[in-house]
Amino acid sequence: MLHVYWREGMMRMKRNTEKHGNGVPGSGICRRLAVLLMVALMASWMALPSCAAAENGLQWKYIVGQQVQSVAINDNAAVVAAGSADNRLYLFDGQGTLLWSYQTDFNVRCTAVSGDGMYVAAGTNGNKLYYFDYLGNLFWTYTAPQPVSSVAVSRDGSYVAAGSEANKVYLFNRQGALLWSHSTALDVRGVAISRDGSRIAAGTGDNRIYCFSNGGDLLWTYNTEQSPTSVGISGDGSLVAGATGGNKILYLDGNGNLLLTYTTALPPCSIDVSDDGNVVVAGTEDNKALILNREGTLLGSYTVALAVCGVGVSGDGSSITVGSNDNTVYFFATGTIVPAPPETAPPTTSPTASPDVTESPAATATEEGFVSIDIGTPTATAVPEPAEESMLPVYAGLFVLLVLGAAAAVLYMRRRKKENGYDALAGEERPRWKR
Numbered sequence: 001m002l003h004v005y006w007r008e009g010m011m012r013m014k015r016n017t018e019k020h021g022n023g024v025p026g027s028g029i030c031r032r033l034a035v036l037l038m039v040a041l042m043a044s045w046m047a048l049p050s051c052a053a054a055e056n057g058l059q060w061k062y063i064v065g066q067q068v069q070s071v072a073i074n075d076n077a078a079v080v081a082a083g084s085a086d087n088r089l090y091l092f093d094g095q096g097t098l099l100w101s102y103q104t105d106f107n108v109r110c111t112a113v114s115g116d117g118m119y120v121a122a123g124t125n126g127n128k129l130y131y132f133d134y135l136g137n138l139f140w141t142y143t144a145p146q147p148v149s150s151v152a153v154s155r156d157g158s159y160v161a162a163g164s165e166a167n168k169v170y171l172f173n174r175q176g177a178l179l180w181s182h183s184t185a186l187d188v189r190g191v192a193i194s195r196d197g198s199r200i201a202a203g204t205g206d207n208r209i210y211c212f213s214n215g216g217d218l219l220w221t222y223n224t225e226q227s228p229t230s231v232g233i234s235g236d237g238s239l240v241a242g243a244t245g246g247n248k249i250l251y252l253d254g255n256g257n258l259l260l261t262y263t264t265a266l267p268p269c270s271i272d273v274s275d276d277g278n279v280v281v282a283g284t285e286d287n288k289a290l291i292l293n294r295e296g297t298l299l300g301s302y303t304v305a306l307a308v309c310g311v312g313v314s315g316d317g318s319s320i321t322v323g324s325n326d327n328t329v330y331f332f333a334t335g336t337i338v339p340a341p342p343e344t345a346p347p348t349t350s351p352t353a354s355p356d357v358t359e360s361p362a363a364t365a366t367e368e369g370f371v372s373i374d375i376g377t378p379t380a381t382a383v384p385e386p387a388e389e390s391m392l393p394v395y396a397g398l399f400v401l402l403v404l405g406a407a408a409a410v411l412y413m414r415r416r417k418k419e420n421g422y423d424a425l426a427g428e429e430r431p432r433w434k435r
Contacts (some may be wrong), residue, residue, distance in 0.1 A: 057302065057332040059319075060096030064088065068309060068323030070110045074117035075155070075275060075315030079134065081120050082310075082321075082329045083108025089122045091136065094319075096331060100136040104128065109147060115155030115195060115235075115275065115315060119174070121162075123148025129162050131176060140176030144168070152193040152200075155235075159197030159214060163188030169202045171214060180216035184208070190230040192240070195275060199237035199254070203228025209242050211256060220256035224248075230270045234277030235315070239294065241280050243268035249282055251296060260296040272313045272320075279317030279334075283308030289322045291334060302332055 065086030072081045080092040085107040091099045106126030113120050120132045129142040129151065146165035153160050159179075160172040165187040171179045186205030193200050199219075200212045209222040209231060226246035233240050239259075240252040245267050251259040266285040273280050279299075280292040289302045289311055302322065310323035322330040 057334060059331045059333050061331070062090075062092065062096055062098065062329045063327055064090060064329065065327065066107075067306075067325040067327055068329055069108060070270075070310040071312045071321045071323035071329060072111045072113040072120075072310075073312035073314050073319065073321045074113045075115040076117070077314040077319035079113050079117035079120075080312070080321050080329070080331060081111040081113045081122070082323055083111040083122055084327075087124075089120070089130070089132075090329070091120060091134075092329070092331075094331075102130070102132070102136060102138070104130065106147075109149055110151045111310075112151045112153040112160075113312075114153045114157040116157070119153055119157035121151045121153050121160055123151045123162060127164075129160075129170075129172075131160060131172075131174075139174075142170075142172065142176065142178070144170075146187075149187065149189055150191045150202075150230075152191050154193050154197035155195045159193060161191045161193045161200045161202075163191040163202055163204075167204075169200070169210065169212065171200060171212075171216070179214075182210075182212065182216065182218065184210070186227075190228055190243075190271075192231045192233040192273070194233055194237040195235035199233060201231045201233045201240045203231040203242055203244075209240065209250075209252065209256075211240065222250075222252055222256050222258070224250065229268065232271045232273035232280065234273050235275035236277070239273060239277040241271050241273050241282075243271040243282055249280070249290075249292070249296075251280075251294075262292060262296050262298075264290065269307060269309055270311045272311050274313045274317035275315035276317070279313055281311045281313045281320050283311040283322060287324070289320065289330075289332075291320070300334070302330070304328065304330060 064082070064084045065088070067085045068082050069085055070083040073079070078094045080094070082090045084090065087104050087107055089102045089104060089108050089111065093099055104122065104124050104126070105128050106124040108122050109125050110123040111121065118134050120134070122130045125147040127144045127147055129144065129148045131139045133139060144164040144166055148162055148164050150163040151160065158174050162170045162172070164170065167184045167187055169182045169184065169188055169191065173179055184204045184206060188202055188204050190203040191200065197214050200214065202210045204210065205227045207224045207227050209224060209228055211219045213219060224242065224244050225248070226244050228242045228244050230243045231240065238254040242250040242252070244250060247264045247267055249262040249264065249268055249271065253259055264282070264284050268282045268284045270283040271280065278294050282290045282292070284290060285307045287304050287306055287308060289308050291299045291301060293299055304322060304324045304326060306325035308322055308324050312321045318334055320332050320334060322332070324330065
């Protein structure tokens with residue numbers, strides 16, 4: 001439709017020029033302003049998709065070299081980490097500005113950020129676990145026998161949990177010392193840790209969800225129908241969520257009892273739980289980030305171009321980050337979504353097992369792999385590409401264009417009145433000598 005108006009406007013101006021010439025003062029300026037008005041209208045139309053995205057909660061997005069395999073966010077949404085198949089770990093602030101990136105040995109499989117935003121962890125398909133501070137200084141690395149598939153960090157960074165394709169769950173302290181490891185029947189596909197590090201959840205390829213204490217004691221296991229791909233845990237450990245290959249999202253209480261099951265259209269790839277447990281976010285293979293409350297009610301969803309490989313939610317559930325196979329990191333503001341649920345008692349140390357729950361002996365501390373300590377060595381490198389930030393500049397530019405367009409319209413009609421001797425907008429009829 002806009003191109004029709006453009007063509008008619010240009011033809012009308014050409015006829016007026018042929019009829020009246022360029023003798024009217026300011027006629028050239030008026031013509032240029034009229035063209036500017038049409039450009040403004042076209043720019044407004046082109047800007048509509050970006051504006052719609054902002055209204056749907058998208059605050060910013062950032063495109064990296066290859067697919068984004070994992071994301072993480074701290075409690076107050078001030079720090080966002082992303083791991084990509086381009087062998088880089090990225091760290092952003094809450095406005096989407098790239099703070100630093102780090103070149104790893106292989107593609108980054110998993111990422112985690114401490115709740116206070118001071119520490120960042122990453123695991124790679126090159127069997128490496130990396131631990132950084134907020135500034136990008138590498139503190140230590142750990143080499144596992146197989147790829148590091150998942151990682152989680154306690155709120156203050158004191159504990160780092162990791163899972164490996166070597167069928168191991170690991171727990172480290174902040175200094176990189178291995179506190180214990182636990183062997184599973186098949187590969188570990190997801191780990192999560194409570195706020196204070198007292199509870200560690202793990203999902204494995206043998207169709208189980210495990211829960212450990214930070215001393216290495218196995219508190220309970222839950223048998224799933226299909227293997228979990230990711231797990232999440234609330235800050236106090238009272239809610240454990242699991243994403244499984246059978247298109248199911250499972251809610252378990254702190255004792256390993258099944259609370260509810262939510263069915264998705266396609267398998268969920270990733271899951272995260274807010275600190276208070278009020279918000280559960282899951283990424284799915286049908287390109288969606290689903291937002292659920294503690295009762296399993298779907299509150300909303302965001303759709304991106306390709307499958308959602310990673311999700312993260314802030315402590316209060318007001319912000320989420322999404323990593324997708326479309327090579328993009330997304331940041332959404334959800335606002336206050338749900339009221340706080342009734343308080344629940346903390347999980348007991350000796351749980352009562354349900355039919356799906358089994359207990360087993362405590363984990364054994366084994367020194368598999370090695371730890372190398374490198375305190376305070378800055379190794380991060382900045383990436384020159386600018387992040388795609390807030391949509392506010394779109395609104396500002398649109399406002400300026402519309403103001404210029406309005407000015408062009410007024411000047412153009414004044415020029416026409418001076419040429420023709422009447423004002424069509426004011427309802428004046430064309431003089432008889434003009435007919």
